[in-house]
Structure formats: C-alpha cells, structure tokens
Amino acid sequence: MYKIPKQRYTQEFKQEAVRQVESEGKSPAHVARELGISEQTLSNWRKAGKAGKLGASGGKPITPEQMELSRLRAENARLKMEVDILGKSDGILREGVAVKYAWIDGARDTYPLAALCRVLSVSTSGFADWKSCDGPTQWLSDDQLLALIRSIHAEVKGSYGSPRMLEELKARGFPASKGRVRRLMQAHGIRARHKRRYKATTNSKHRLPVAENTLAREFKTESPDQVWTVDITYIPTGEGWLYLAVVMDLYSRMIVGWAMDERMTRELAMDALRMARFRRKPAPGLLHHSDRGSQYCSGDYQALLAGYGMRCSMSRKGNCWDNAPMESFFNSLKNERVFHERYSTRDAARLDLFEYIEGFYNRRRRHSSIGYRTPIQQYEAWFEKEKVAA
Structure with a gap:
C-alpha cells in the first residue's frame, strides 16, 4: 500500500518558518496555511526558538526582543x-x-x-x-x-x-x-511580469573531474525522486550578494532542498543536498544532474553523492539547455519576485525567498510542464495513482 511519506522539516526550514512570524509580523495561522503545516507544529517551533533550541539560520539569531516585538505585532495582525x-x-x-x-x-x-x-x-x-x-x-x-x-x-x-x-x-x-x-x-493590460536576463554563476574554469551528461535532456520521469537537478543563483541585497542553492525533483518540479549563504561555496551546495535527502529519503540510484561548477565537481561534494548512493550527471560545458528545468525555475524566481523587490538586508531576502519557494512555488504555482498542476498536487497525485494500482 502506497502512502505519502511523513513530512520531514530541517532546522533551517523551521527557523525560516518562525521568522515569517517573528520578523514579518504574519499571523501564525497565515504562515501555517501557507506552508501546509499545522498551527500547533508552528507553535512548537516558536517555543523552541524562544528557548534557544532552533539556533541561527545563517542570519541573526531570534532574540527575546524579537519575540516581544512579535507579540506586539500580533495584536495588529487581524x-x-x-x-x-x-x-x-x-x-x-x-x-x-x-x-x-x-x-x-x-x-x-x-x-x-x-x-x-x-x-x-x-x-x-x-x-x-x-x-x-x-x-x-x-x-x-x-x-x-x-x-x-x-x-x-x-x-x-x-x-x-x-x-x-x-x-x-x-x-x-x-x-x-x-x-x-x-x-x-x-x-486591460493584465500580463505576466516582464522577463529579464540575469547573471550566470557557474564557474567551470577548474581542473576538477567532470561527469558525463547522463541525463541527456530527458526531463520527464515516471515517479518522484528518480532524478534531481541542482544549481546556484545569486540575489542582490543592500548588504551584498545572497547565494541560493536549490535541488529540484524533476517529476513534480518541486524544490525539495535549498540553502542560502553570503558565499557561494561547496558547503552551500552540500547543505541544499543534505536538506533534500533528509526530507525525501530517496532510494539508492537516484540520478543527480548539475552543471560543471566547481562546487559540484569538488571532492567533498562527490563524496557526499557517493555516500548517498546517487549517480552523477553534468551538463556539457556552457550549455544551459542541458539543465533547462532549473533555468526555468530561476527565471520564474527572478522575474516573479526578485526583480520587483529591493532587499535592504540578506535577512529580508531570506524571508522572501523562503516564502516564494515553500509558500508559493511548491504549493500554489501552476506549471505547464506538469499539466498546470502545482508541484505538491503532482507529488500527491502520484501516490494516489500508485495506491489505486496496488
């Protein structure tokens, strides 16, 4: 009998969910619905944050002053x-x-x-x-x-x-x-936000080993967690760049892992992969596709892939179409959100990117490549189909 696996949430996911309430002043009920979690779960995470058990997410720790500010903001939430x-x-x-x-x-x-x-x-x-x-x-x-x-x-x-x-x-x-x-x-002049080009972040000028393009642009898969594709992009803020590494499941187009930091390092890419594996627990043999960036070619990253039992595939040099679904995601992220915001701090960008990925993109945005379903609908529909077949 097939059933949807129990959701797993990383520390960083919990931290950013709490920040949606503590720093943004959103109501707990609003944030819980947006992220598809229960209010009680969010309440437990907030209590853990107040007790100092959630730590920091790469930004500033949640302080008692922020908790008090959140209480005052909650009075005006309605x-x-x-x-x-x-x-x-x-x-x-x-x-x-x-x-x-x-x-x-x-x-x-x-x-x-x-x-x-x-x-x-x-x-x-x-x-x-x-x-x-x-x-x-x-x-x-x-x-x-x-x-x-x-x-x-x-x-x-x-x-x-x-x-x-x-x-x-x-x-x-x-x-x-x-x-x-x-x-x-x-x-009536109602149209999707205008698309602009953005800067590429791939650094393929290195002597590290690279893998063959095993994926070969076969972007359709039969089930979740067969193929993941990954990449890194940059977000401008008043404090400098914030780099975002993501992991996408090709079957549902869901972002299953992400990480943010002020530096574009192999550890950033590894953190995103760790989150994805923690949340999805894929079987050995999953195909992992990336560009030839030094972060993905590094010995540490390749050792992590091997430890997880994942096979490695890489785009050809300078060929963005070999990773087209990820390019499409970054286009959507930049054109629908980032290009229309001015982030004064990296923390402000973190909050907005978390809301876009987990609150909008994964749960509400319709994708033409999966029959205009949302990623979560595509993911859940597969389990329903398998349950009926069984």
Missing part, C-alpha cells in the same frame, strides 16, 4: 490581514456573491475562511452551500470575469499570463475559454 485581503480582492466587492465565493475559494490557503467572508461581506454558511453545489452553474459576465482575473493577478503577484490564469479559473470552478481570458487580459 487589521493588517483584512487590509491585505481588501487589496488583493480589488473589484470583487462590487460583484455578485458567486464571484466573491470563487475568489474566497482560491484564497483559503492563505487566509482564514472567516476573515475572507467577513471582509467580502458574505456568510461562511453561504460559502459552504456554494461549495456543496460544486460552484457556479453559469458563465460570468465580462465585467465579473475581469474582476476575478484582476484579483487573482494581484493574489499571485503578477505571476500568471493567460494560460495559467485560465487553468486557475477552471480550478476555482469557473468555465472560461482561452480566447476570452486572453482578450480580457490584453484589453
């Missing part, structure tokens, strides 16, 4: 949350209850149902009745659909163009055609 809901639901208040219910249904992973219904002036019982009837039974008018599109666009911070927007509308129960969604978005 007002801040309602203002946020109002901002993201732009135009929805002027539409009918069906449009409001549809937007609420898509925002429930981020905000409490009671708060959403209160701000949009509908009842929770009415929403429950709407859900029990499988959502709307008729098409929306252009004005209603446009209001919903604008709200979703604000909710995902401008990440979606018309194809993903269409899939999001369908997932929320609203029938719409590709041409209609594209027409409304084009007519």
Whole structure:
C-alpha cells in the first residue's frame, strides 16, 4: 500500500518558518496555511526558538526582543490581514456573491475562511452551500470575469499570463475559454511580469573531474525522486550578494532542498543536498544532474553523492539547455519576485525567498510542464495513482 511519506522539516526550514512570524509580523495561522503545516507544529517551533533550541539560520539569531516585538505585532495582525485581503480582492466587492465565493475559494490557503467572508461581506454558511453545489452553474459576465482575473493577478503577484490564469479559473470552478481570458487580459493590460536576463554563476574554469551528461535532456520521469537537478543563483541585497542553492525533483518540479549563504561555496551546495535527502529519503540510484561548477565537481561534494548512493550527471560545458528545468525555475524566481523587490538586508531576502519557494512555488504555482498542476498536487497525485494500482 502506497502512502505519502511523513513530512520531514530541517532546522533551517523551521527557523525560516518562525521568522515569517517573528520578523514579518504574519499571523501564525497565515504562515501555517501557507506552508501546509499545522498551527500547533508552528507553535512548537516558536517555543523552541524562544528557548534557544532552533539556533541561527545563517542570519541573526531570534532574540527575546524579537519575540516581544512579535507579540506586539500580533495584536495588529487581524487589521493588517483584512487590509491585505481588501487589496488583493480589488473589484470583487462590487460583484455578485458567486464571484466573491470563487475568489474566497482560491484564497483559503492563505487566509482564514472567516476573515475572507467577513471582509467580502458574505456568510461562511453561504460559502459552504456554494461549495456543496460544486460552484457556479453559469458563465460570468465580462465585467465579473475581469474582476476575478484582476484579483487573482494581484493574489499571485503578477505571476500568471493567460494560460495559467485560465487553468486557475477552471480550478476555482469557473468555465472560461482561452480566447476570452486572453482578450480580457490584453484589453486591460493584465500580463505576466516582464522577463529579464540575469547573471550566470557557474564557474567551470577548474581542473576538477567532470561527469558525463547522463541525463541527456530527458526531463520527464515516471515517479518522484528518480532524478534531481541542482544549481546556484545569486540575489542582490543592500548588504551584498545572497547565494541560493536549490535541488529540484524533476517529476513534480518541486524544490525539495535549498540553502542560502553570503558565499557561494561547496558547503552551500552540500547543505541544499543534505536538506533534500533528509526530507525525501530517496532510494539508492537516484540520478543527480548539475552543471560543471566547481562546487559540484569538488571532492567533498562527490563524496557526499557517493555516500548517498546517487549517480552523477553534468551538463556539457556552457550549455544551459542541458539543465533547462532549473533555468526555468530561476527565471520564474527572478522575474516573479526578485526583480520587483529591493532587499535592504540578506535577512529580508531570506524571508522572501523562503516564502516564494515553500509558500508559493511548491504549493500554489501552476506549471505547464506538469499539466498546470502545482508541484505538491503532482507529488500527491502520484501516490494516489500508485495506491489505486496496488
């Protein structure tokens, strides 16, 4: 019998989750829903942080003063949350209850149902009745659909163009055609955030041994944890660069491991791999694909791979298409988030990157390469399929 493995959380994951509350002033309920954990689990991590049992995550330790500041911020959390809901639901208040219910249904992973219904002036019982009837039974008018599109666009911070927007509308129960969604978005200047090029971080000018390109651009896999691909990118902050190393599972496109530091070292890459293995516990034989950067070619990194029973594959020199899924992830990260923020400190960047990866990308962002599912949906769907087959 197949079942989804129990979630495992590294110390760094716990630290950054706590920081979402302590440093950002987000409500615990909001953070718990965003990360797919229980409020009690987050509460336990906060208690551990207060007792000094979580340590530091490469940034500043959580101090008693920060804990007290968090308590004061929590007193204003309800007002801040309602203002946020109002901002993201732009135009929805002027539409009918069906449009409001549809937007609420898509925002429930981020905000409490009671708060959403209160701000949009509908009842929770009415929403429950709407859900029990499988959502709307008729098409929306252009004005209603446009209001919903604008709200979703604000909710995902401008990440979606018309194809993903269409899939999001369908997932929320609203029938719409590709041409209609594209027409409304084009007519009203609603588009995905503009893409820009960014600096490459690969240093392949070394004499370390390299591996063959075993992956050979076969980016489709039959199950999770068959192939992982890895890379490192940089994030500009007011204090200098913050480097981000990530590990992606090709089956689900989920980021299963990550690490951040002010220096781009082999230890940074190794920390990301350690997190991925701790969380997923893959069987020996997994194919690990990287570029020819010195971090991945180093003796320490290769020894770690061998210890985990992983096979090594590397892109050809200077060929970014050999690691296209990772390039796609970094493009999404930079264009949907980083290029539109100014991080005054590395800690500020850490918080935002953690929220993007764990709160948005892994759990909510739809991917065309996996049938417009989210990574967590793709991952869970495999286990459901195997359970039925068994």
